[in-house]
Amino acid sequence: MTTQDEYFLREAIALAKRGMEANEGGPFGALVVRDGQIIGRGNNRVTSTNDPTAHAEVVAIRAACAALDSFQLTDCTIYSSCEPCPMCLGAIYWARPARLVYACSREDAAAIDFDDDFIYREIPLPAEERSIPTEQALREEGRVVFRAWRDKTDRQDY
Numbered sequence: 520m521t522t523q524d525e526y527f528l529r530e531a532i533a534l535a536k537r538g539m540e541a542n543e544g545g546p547f548g549a550l551v552v553r554d555g556q557i558i559g560r561g562n563n564r565v566t567s568t569n570d571p572t573a574h575a576e577v578v579a580i581r582a583a584c585a586a587l588d589s590f591q592l593t594d595c596t597i598y599s600s601c602e603p604c605p606m607c608l609g610a611i612y613w614a615r616p617a618r619l620v621y622a623c624s625r626e627d628a629a630a631i632d633f634d635d636d637f638i639y640r641e642i643p644l645p646a647e648e649r650s651i652p653t654e655q656a657l658r659e660e661g662r663v664v665f666r667a668w669r670d671k672t673d674r675q676d677y
Contacts (some may be wrong), residue, residue, distance in 0.1 A: 524620050527552050527598040532622055535575065535600040538562025545633065549575040549599040551583035551592060551616070558595070559583025575599065576607035590677060592616040601628050604635040605642060613677075626636050 532580055534548030544563030551559035561578025565571055576599055584590055592614040601623040603611060611619055625635045646653040668674060 520620070522556065524596075524598070527557070527596070528600075528620055528622055530557070531575075531598040532600045534560060534562045538564070538575075543567040544573065546631075547575040547600055549597060550580040551579050551595050551597055553587075553592075553595045555584075559587045560657050572606065574604065574607050575605050580610055584614070590614070596620060601625075602635075604628075604633075605638045 531548040531550050534550070535546050536548070538544060538548060539546040539562075544567055545567045547563040550559045559579040559582035561575045561580070561582060563575045564578060565636070573671040576597065579597065580592065583592055583595065583647050593616075595614075595616040596618040597611055597616050598613075599607075599619070599621040602625045604625075616622070625639070628634075629636050641649050643662045646655070
């Protein structure tokens with residue numbers, strides 16, 4: 520952990536506090552930093568926007584990608600006030616930053632009734648054993664589109 524990491528992590532924590540105090544959502548904040556500059560900021564806005572995907576990391580990733588005009592955050596570091604939930608962790612992996620640095624753990628979040636660990640436990644279960652009933656249908660019809668993507672000569676890979 521560098522002094523710069525500590526600075527940006529404290530900024531993410533402060534962003535979490537400001538968003539929480541403004542009743543925008545839960546106590547979570549995140550920054551995307553590239554070359555020592557903040558290019559994306561986000562605090563949790565789930566309750567103020569009625570958007571369950573408006574987690575701090577997702578908001579910060581969206582802002583940073585817009586600022587960079589890119590869907591990837593190569594050479595960036597994401598600073599989060601808390602260990603990312605599974606959705607945010609997935610978004611982080613898709614964005615492909617160089618690093619992730621966080622403060623609180625998922626256990627810390629669970630201690631204040633944010634039970635991300637429940638979702639972490641659900642993911643490895645077979646679909647039929649998950650708590651949300653899940654079923655697969657029309658696979659072959661869906662695969663037609665997948666084959667079209669595979670054969671598409673002008674696609675942009677990501």
